[in-house]
Amino acid sequence: MNRRLDHAPNPAAAPALRPPAPRTRCAAAAAEDPTPCGGPHDAATLIDRQGREIPGCLHHCARLLATLDGARVHPFVPTAHALEIYYRARELPPYAWEIGR
Numbered sequence: 001m002n003r004r005l006d007h008a009p010n011p012a013a014a015p016a017l018r019p020p021a022p023r024t025r026c027a028a029a030a031a032e033d034p035t036p037c038g039g040p041h042d043a044a045t046l047i048d049r050q051g052r053e054i055p056g057c058l059h060h061c062a063r064l065l066a067t068l069d070g071a072r073v074h075p076f077v078p079t080a081h082a083l084e085i086y087y088r089a090r091e092l093p094p095y096a097w098e099i100g101r
């Protein structure tokens, strides 16, 4: 009998049962954004419009800041990092990865 049992666990159907994949990019990296992190994953923190804090590298914080309406850099982020994020975000369109940037 080679029939598959319906009650047999199917790993693809229950992703919560698998151990989480190791995070290779920071939390600010959008899933659709293929670019790698630029620096430490906790170099800065963004605050979105709802007040949620999103830690990330400078590269992805800038890309996310350019994308999220109403987002800002956390006031405790070092000034040099905050300025770098704002300067980079100013040069980016929202969802920069959709146009290959």
Ligand SMILES: [Zn+2]
Binding pocket: 025, 026, 027, 028, 029, 036, 037, 038, 041, 056, 057, 058, 059, 060, 061
């Ligand atoms: Zn990153």
